[in-house]
Amino acid sequence: MRWCFSGDLEVSLASDRETALACLRREEPEVVTLDLGLPPDPGGATEGFRLLEDILQLAPMTKVIVVTGREDKENAVKAIGMGASDFYQKPLDADILTFVVNRAFRLAELERDNRELALQRNGTNIKGIVAASPQMLSICRTLEKVAPTDVTTLITGETGTGKELLARALHDLSHRGEKPFAAINCAAIPENLLESELFGFEKGSFTGATQSKKGKIESANGGTLFLDEIGDMPLALQAKLLRFLQERVIDRVGSVKPVSVDVRVVCATHQDVQELIKQGTFREDLYYRISEITLDVPALRDREGDALVVAQSLLQSLGKQMDRPNLAFTEDAIKAIKGHPWPGNVREMINKVKRAIIMADGKRVTAADLQLSCDEEGPESQLNLRQVRENAERAAILQALQSCGFNMAQASRLLGITRPTLYNLTDKYRIKASPESSSA
Numbered sequence: 001m002r003w004c005f006s007g008d009l010e011v012s013l014a015s016d017r018e019t020a021l022a023c024l025r026r027e028e029p030e031v032v033t034l035d036l037g038l039p040p041d042p043g044g045a046t047e048g049f050r051l052l053e054d055i056l057q058l059a060p061m062t063k064v065i066v067v068t069g070r071e072d073k074e075n076a077v078k079a080i081g082m083g084a085s086d087f088y089q090k091p092l093d094a095d096i097l098t099f100v101v102n103r104a105f106r107l108a109e110l111e112r113d114n115r116e117l118a119l120q121r122n123g124t125n126i127k128g129i130v131a132a133s134p135q136m137l138s139i140c141r142t143l144e145k146v147a148p149t150d151v152t153t154l155i156t157g158e159t160g161t162g163k164e165l166l167a168r169a170l171h172d173l174s175h176r177g178e179k180p181f182a183a184i185n186c187a188a189i190p191e192n193l194l195e196s197e198l199f200g201f202e203k204g205s206f207t208g209a210t211q212s213k214k215g216k217i218e219s220a221n222g223g224t225l226f227l228d229e230i231g232d233m234p235l236a237l238q239a240k241l242l243r244f245l246q247e248r249v250i251d252r253v254g255s256v257k258p259v260s261v262d263v264r265v266v267c268a269t270h271q272d273v274q275e276l277i278k279q280g281t282f283r284e285d286l287y288y289r290i291s292e293i294t295l296d297v298p299a300l301r302d303r304e305g306d307a308l309v310v311a312q313s314l315l316q317s318l319g320k321q322m323d324r325p326n327l328a329f330t331e332d333a334i335k336a337i338k339g340h341p342w343p344g345n346v347r348e349m350i351n352k353v354k355r356a357i358i359m360a361d362g363k364r365v366t367a368a369d370l371q372l373s374c375d376e377e378g379p380e381s382q383l384n385l386r387q388v389r390e391n392a393e394r395a396a397i398l399q400a401l402q403s404c405g406f407n408m409a410q411a412s413r414l415l416g417i418t419r420p421t422l423y424n425l426t427d428k429y430r431i432k433a434s435p436e437s438s439s440a
């Protein structure tokens with residue numbers, strides 16, 4: 001078949017399944033032509049289908065063109081159903097086969113461009129929010145509907161899920177977008193200062209109040225007030241906030257002259273407000289006031305496919321900012337990103353990606369650079385020896401270090417290597433020589 005193709009194509013030949021898989025692992029071809037009639041079943045298609053399945057499992061982006069007999073429509077259709085990109089019926093015609101193969105290369109190129117574009121384009125139109133999962137896209141659609149209204153919105157979700165980002169998006173997409181966005185974290189300010197921070201104070205109203213000062217509510221006039229960690233607001237202040245939400249006027253501390261303020265209020269919390277109400281630390285009437293609309297932001301681990309999309313986007317944007325553009329994740333990094341539960345959500349991911357950008361050798365970012373561990377896989381499901389070797393080497397070093405309490409001299413004896421070699425390897429795999437970071 002080699003004679004069919006012009007000299008500018010690199011062609012490798014394999015006559016059975018094992019040789020073909022070895023070739024796939026070694027050459028990583030973009031396009032494969034596969035005759036389904038392979039030994040030990042040259043007259044049938046069982047071995048050919050097995051190989052098709054293996055190729056698509058190991059390297060799913062490969063374009064496989066299945067070559068079938070003249071009347072063999074059934075197998076051609078089955079192969080396409082399994083994921084082959086095209087089929088070609090014998091007898092061989094060099095021009096037609098070249099045409100089909102070139103079309104497969106073009107398709108592979110288009111898919112590559114598409115993947116890159118999809119990464120840049122993102123699934124939402126909301127600035128700063130990267131998402132592709134149905135869960136987040138649905139939140140974004142609700143947000144786009146709610147933004148132009150003035151309804152008070154409560155955003156709930158674990159820490160680092162993007163509650164503040166969504167609050168800003170609500171503001172930016174509203175008619176208040178050009179006006180101020182004032183944020184206050186109710187958990188970060190001591191109880192005795194929170195009232196004056198929110199409502200402002202008059203000169204002389206307490207020791208140290210040498211001048212009058214506007215509070216956050218007043219300074220957000222015309223715009224949006226974001227009350228982060230509303231679940232931590234003291235009960236006394238909850239009553240004042242409720243009055244403001246009902247009457248839209250505030251009294252500065254030390255003043256008896258109410259000031260009317262026009263703000264849209266958005267609140268957020270990582271706590272279960274219903275539980276706080278049961279415990280008596282949050283007013284039920286305030287809860288109903290602040291939750292005219294509630295956005296429950298799912299944890300990153302519960303958003304299908306988002307972890308990788310957000311990580312890729314962060315690698316691009318932070319890589320550019322940190323003067324290390326065009327970095328890419330290795331297979332083990334991708335697997336680790338997908339498998340990690342991300343308890344700190346996107347904030348945790350930002351920290352890990354920043355670290356990895358600093359630590360990565362060359363253009364490839366590994367799971368170790370991200371300080372993530374990936375579960376060991378059998379060599380069958382890994383693309384080539386380099387990947388298997390690195391995973392195994394890293395696991396053996398970690399095991400040796402752990403078994404001798406991170407004593408480098410003992411671990412190097414156990415592994416049968418010199419101490420300098422062990423140091424080089426722990427550097428390479430970013431294994432810290434201390435028990436706390438033993439899973440690094």
Ligand SMILES: Nc1ncnc2c1ncn2[C@@H]1O[C@H](COP(=O)(O)OP(=O)(O)OP(=O)(O)O)[C@@H](O)[C@H]1O
Nearest residue numbers: 128129130158159160161162163164165270346347
């Ligand atoms: N979907 C996303 N796409 C891109 N960046 C995101 C996304 N979600 C969150 N981030 C980023 O993650 C970081 C944490 O987000 P944010 O502060 O909005 O979370 P939060 O839920 O308000 O956290 P906390 O409850 O701890 O205040 C920010 O830098 C934010 O820009």
